Amino acid sequence: MAWNLNSDRPIYAQIVERIQMQIVSGVYQPGEKIPSVRELAAEAGVNPNTMQKALSELERSGLVTAIRTSGRVVTENREMIMETRNSIAKTQIQEFLQRMMELGYEKKDILTLLKKETGGEDL
Amino acid sequence: MAWNLNSDRPIYAQIVERIQMQIVSGVYQPGEKIPSVRELAAEAGVNPNTMQKALSELERSGLVTAIRTSGRVVTENREMIMETRNSIAKTQIQEFLQRMMELGYEKKDILTLLKKETGGEDL
Amino acid sequence: MAWNLNSDRPIYAQIVERIQMQIVSGVYQPGEKIPSVRELAAEAGVNPNTMQKALSELERSGLVTAIRTSGRVVTENREMIMETRNSIAKTQIQEFLQRMMELGYEKKDILTLLKKETGGEDL
Amino acid sequence: MAWNLNSDRPIYAQIVERIQMQIVSGVYQPGEKIPSVRELAAEAGVNPNTMQKALSELERSGLVTAIRTSGRVVTENREMIMETRNSIAKTQIQEFLQRMMELGYEKKDILTLLKKETGGEDL
DNA sequence: GTGGTCTAGACCACT
DNA sequence: GTGGTCTAGACCACG
Numbered sequence: 001m002a003w004n005l006n007s008d009r010p011i012y013a014q015i016v017e018r019i020q021m022q023i024v025s026g027v028y029q030p031g032e033k034i035p036s037v038r039e040l041a042a043e044a045g046v047n048p049n050t051m052q053k054a055l056s057e058l059e060r061s062g063l064v065t066a067i068r069t070s071g072r073v074v075t076e077n078r079e080m081i082m083e084t085r086n087s088i089a090k091t092q093i094q095e096f097l098q099r100m101m102e103l104g105y106e107k108k109d110i111l112t113l114l115k116k117e118t119g120g121e122d123l
Numbered sequence: 124m125a126w127n128l129n130s131d132r133p134i135y136a137q138i139v140e141r142i143q144m145q146i147v148s149g150v151y152q153p154g155e156k157i158p159s160v161r162e163l164a165a166e167a168g169v170n171p172n173t174m175q176k177a178l179s180e181l182e183r184s185g186l187v188t189a190i191r192t193s194g195r196v197v198t199e200n201r202e203m204i205m206e207t208r209n210s211i212a213k214t215q216i217q218e219f220l221q222r223m224m225e226l227g228y229e230k231k232d233i234l235t236l237l238k239k240e241t242g243g244e245d246l
Numbered sequence: 247m248a249w250n251l252n253s254d255r256p257i258y259a260q261i262v263e264r265i266q267m268q269i270v271s272g273v274y275q276p277g278e279k280i281p282s283v284r285e286l287a288a289e290a291g292v293n294p295n296t297m298q299k300a301l302s303e304l305e306r307s308g309l310v311t312a313i314r315t316s317g318r319v320v321t322e323n324r325e326m327i328m329e330t331r332n333s334i335a336k337t338q339i340q341e342f343l344q345r346m347m348e349l350g351y352e353k354k355d356i357l358t359l360l361k362k363e364t365g366g367e368d369l
Numbered sequence: 370m371a372w373n374l375n376s377d378r379p380i381y382a383q384i385v386e387r388i389q390m391q392i393v394s395g396v397y398q399p400g401e402k403i404p405s406v407r408e409l410a411a412e413a414g415v416n417p418n419t420m421q422k423a424l425s426e427l428e429r430s431g432l433v434t435a436i437r438t439s440g441r442v443v444t445e446n447r448e449m450i451m452e453t454r455n456s457i458a459k460t461q462i463q464e465f466l467q468r469m470m471e472l473g474y475e476k477k478d479i480l481t482l483l484k485k486e487t488g489g490e491d492l
Numbered sequence: 493g494t495g496g497t498c499t500a501g502a503c504c505a506c507t
Numbered sequence: 508g509t510g511g512t513c514t515a516g517a518c519c520a521c522g
Contacts, residue, residue: 107241118230353487
């Protein structure tokens with residue numbers, strides 16, 4: 001999987017989001033060990049310090065935990081993972097609605113369009 | 124309004140999208156004259172050739188029309204504008220759905236969430 | 247005032263504590279601008295990045311706020327400052343009690359000793 | 370038990386304090402033989418000369434006594450041990466009060482807080 | 493080999 | 508000049 005890092009936003013922030021996605025979507029399971037800073041840095045093609053900063057952020061937020069001298073693991077707190085997922089989803093929804101309303105759609109039009117797109121189930 | 128041009132995608136493509144948005148959202152009205160290439164290029168801080176390429180693209184798609192020796196105007200074909208709007212919306216919806224499904228949401232969950240979001244507070 | 251930085255604990259952590267103290271004890275008032283990263287780094291004799299990390303921590307905790315391109319200020323949230331003070335005090339008390347109990351004092355002995363030391367007011 | 374020796378203060382002084390603590394808290398009983406300089410030095414990971422200096426200091430203060438050709442023992446003078454304990458405690462109290470007053474607490478506030486802390490949960 | 497920390501030096505956007 | 512970010516290279520403790 002490519003890392004697709006832009007130079008338009010802090011690299012470490014993009015890495016944080018990417019790993020967050022991998023955790024909430026189950027690529028990294030709760031309790032699973034994640035690769036070392038150096039490994040991830042090499043894979044992403046960034047400086048280890050940059051990866052370090054990203055992982056520190058994830059640690060601070062509680063999504064991963066550092067096991068001294070033995071790597072980092074994803075939190076076993078599934079509730080926290082779900083909360084993160086919900087929070088990301090909420091942001092996605094807000095941004096989507098924002099863009100659609102800039103295009104001139106009313107909220108109810110958006111729902112109708114989405115209903116059509118998803119196959120027409122009832123709301 | 125800032126132009127927010129990234130270096131990660133072709134500049135001219137970003138400009139095309141931006142002017143498209145301004146047309147479909149009514150910033151530029153049907154039939155309205157749009158500023159000259161030189162003016163727009165200066166405003167966006169890009170090379171006039173780049174702006175030229177963007178406008179040619181918009182012309183090709185029919186959204187703007189060149190008036191010989193007198194600049195360019197937005198099409199009066201409101202239907203075409205609506206179609207463009209719908210097309211952009213459709214893309215937005217697809218991308219939104221894709222992102223939500225990567226997060227692990229089912230289509231019906233997405234509709235439920237959106238209903239909650241659009242029903243509650245104002246955006 | 248000397249910075250007294252040990253090499254036995256992360257320098258940035260010691261700096262965080264020191265500035266925390268200066269805030270809760272009123273050396274830096276709520277809303278007051280604090281010196282720039284470079285200034286503080288020079289004063290403390292550390293690398294600007296180290297000071298940067300310390301200030302980022304303080305920002306994350308909410309005690310200081312960065313004003314883009316114009317420095318940092320102490321939070322105006324006096325309640326948060328009081329909470330920080332209480333939290334530091336609680337830690338100090340716990341550590342003090344711990345040390346005294348290692349010395350073999352009972353809790354009530356400690357109170358008696360302190361009462362004597364502070365002048366003998368009634369509890 | 371780790372020795373936790375800093376490089377920021379004389380090592381021998383830190384050792385003196387540590388052994389003092391072990392004596393006043395009963396880890397070493399009155400009259401008990403203490404390990405040899407070589408043994409202690411190895412355990413602490415310091416040069417025997419450093420340990421020697423620490424033990425001489427303890428001897429000078431009277432807490433330990435050298436038995437010609439047969440090592441050192443803790444004093445049997447329990448009163449002296451108690452005095453040492455009281456002296457250490459007094460220092461701890463003074464330092465504690467100073468830190469709390471730097472935080473802006475009045476002496477009576479400190480007593481109140483401590484009373485709350487010692488009355489509540491167990492340490 | 494792992495994470496953690498620090499230094500040095502650089503470039504950027506903002507104002 | 509300010510904060511923010513990134514890179515490169517180094518040393519440390521831990522096990």
